[in-house]
Amino acid sequence: MTRPPDSREVPLVLGRSALLLVDMQNYCCRREGGEYRGMDAETVAERFGSFFRTLETTTLPAIRRLQEVCRRAGIEVIFTVIESLTLDGRDRSLDYKISGLHVPRGSWDARVVRELEPVGDEIVIPKTSSSVFVSTNIDFVLRNLGIRHLAICGVLTDQCVESAVRDACDLGYLVTLVTDGCATLSPERQQASLRAITGYCRQRSSAELVTEIEGLMAAAG
Numbered sequence: 001m002t003r004p005p006d007s008r009e010v011p012l013v014l015g016r017s018a019l020l021l022v023d024m025q026n027y028c029c030r031r032e033g034g035e036y037r038g039m040d041a042e043t044v045a046e047r048f049g050s051f052f053r054t055l056e057t058t059t060l061p062a063i064r065r066l067q068e069v070c071r072r073a074g075i076e077v078i079f080t081v082i083e084s085l086t087l088d089g090r091d092r093s094l095d096y097k098i099s100g101l102h103v104p105r106g107s108w109d110a111r112v113v114r115e116l117e118p119v120g121d122e123i124v125i126p127k128t129s130s131s132v133f134v135s136t137n138i139d140f141v142l143r144n145l146g147i148r149h150l151a152i153c154g155v156l157t158d159q160c161v162e163s164a165v166r167d168a169c170d171l172g173y174l175v176t177l178v179t180d181g182c183a184t185l186s187p188e189r190q191q192a193s194l195r196a197i198t199g200y201c202r203q204r205s206s207a208e209l210v211t212e213i214e215g216l217m218a219a220a221g
């Protein structure tokens with residue numbers, strides 16, 4: 001019987017790991033996305049300028065690098081997107097209804113942003129709650145794939161990403177949060193979230209994780 005790890009500081013394992021991208025979609029990652037619809041450009045810039053600058057200069061490039069190395073290593077790349085199962089959103093969680101979060105099934109808003117779009121038959125899982133583990137069958141899917149290790153990226157760090165990290169940890173996954181592969185509305189919120197979930201996951205930059213994965217590939221021959 002394999003002894004369980006006694007630390008979260010455990011590297012990924014080829015064949016047992018997946019890269020999970022949370023909500024990297026048009027709805028919230030494009031200035032013309034549904035989350036900002038009805039706002040003028042000045043309001044979007046004032047309220048979300050910091051978020052979009054971080055997203056475009058840091059987060060998207062970091063995730064792209066990770067996608068590329070994971071695909072070369074045979075590590076599953078999995079996406080979750082906010083997307084209702086219905087056109088009118090009647091299936092959404094109460095929290096999403098109260099918050100006004102609705103992305104109609106099959107809409108442009110539901111698509112993964114062009115820079116990160118899925119390749120081949122990579123899995124895209126629609127969700128209607130903050131944590132993907134609450135409103136989807138992702139735990140079932142990951143276990144069917146033999147996944148034990150999750151590297152998590154996406155938006156917003158202190159909302160849907162943090163929820164996924166906590167739930168994955170409680171369900172028995174070993175989680176690595178990619179610090180520059182996630183973003184939220186301000187640097188202060190980003191740092192507060194990273195501090196808050198230190199006890200749930202190991203934290204690595206995209207560069208550190210790319211180096212780790214390349215080392216695993218080299219060791220595997």
